[in-house]
Amino acid sequence: MADIPPPRHTDALSIGDLAKRTGLSVSAIRFYETKKLVSPIRSAGGQRRFLRSDIRRLSFVLIAQQLGFSIEDIRKALAGLPPGRAPTQKDWEHISRAFRAELETRISTMTRMRDNLDNCIGCGCLSLKKCQLYNPADRLKRFGPGPRLIVGDPSERKA
Amino acid sequence: MADIPPPRHTDALSIGDLAKRTGLSVSAIRFYETKKLVSPIRSAGGQRRFLRSDIRRLSFVLIAQQLGFSIEDIRKALAGLPPGRAPTQKDWEHISRAFRAELETRISTMTRMRDNLDNCIGCGCLSLKKCQLYNPADRLKRFGPGPRLIVGDPSERKA
């Protein structure tokens, strides 16, 4: 309640500290390093040292994942952050905005699908190719795994 | 252009026919059988024979997958269909309705998330535990893979 212990603000976090601050597991953080989501430096002894701004960086990763984005999507977005300095709030706003746009798109796609489902229930066309839900253009692209459809030109698959 | 070849409407489809009718690959249909999404009978020679109603059944599977449902979700839903007879439109309406409800939920969750993302951009709380986006209860459960968060009670993971 009294003296805050001097926070040895070396500004460098160990992987365990970062794990505690983000709620991620240590192994997940190491994995994210292999995926280029973070790029810690190494201590003399070879241990990872993270910047405090990596807390925010990984927090963003978490949020984006909850929103349904893949690690590769996120890597690309983070690649837009300034290389040297720690990102400012402006920087974060910038990349968050792009994600929000993508989210809007997904929401409207799902809404459209929901309405098409209503249509299909109404018209009983569940098995008809006419159903909007069969329109490949309407599909969520890899928003979760699914079958590799072979509809349309078979040359897409085999040839 | 003239005589439609007698459609040998034995009412039993081979796996290849079913694949053509649904747009699925043969291997996917076999896979779905192992997952109990379809249960073909066998010919004298041991080949799979499907009912015509399986076209609709697999079409439903496709639609549901596009909506983001897992095979297990779908299996459970299909388990609600009548066992003996081919499903009627009423039956399909019934199970579609349940999916629509789940869709509604997901849409509103995503919408809420989008709004929270706006909040986070505004207040700069991206790294704060207070952010609504960190609320585990708010999370899409396995709607796409993601990290197994270790927040909260560690006994959830290890014990």
Place this chain on the structure above:
DNA sequence: GTAATTCCTCAACCTAACTTGAGGTCAAGG
């Protein structure tokens, strides 16, 4: 009746996103 399709099973492989374990090192406290 035989050749060309199509089908069969089973095992192995694939991607994403991680976890787990083995075997060994680094860092901090007493």
Place this chain on the structure above:
DNA sequence: CCTTGACCTCAAGTTAGGTTGAGGAATTAC
């Protein structure tokens, strides 16, 4: 100094949702 806990690397395992290939049998087409 030396022990304990946190770290390290690398390989292999996990789940979902399938695909691919080998080796062989069943159908269909002429």
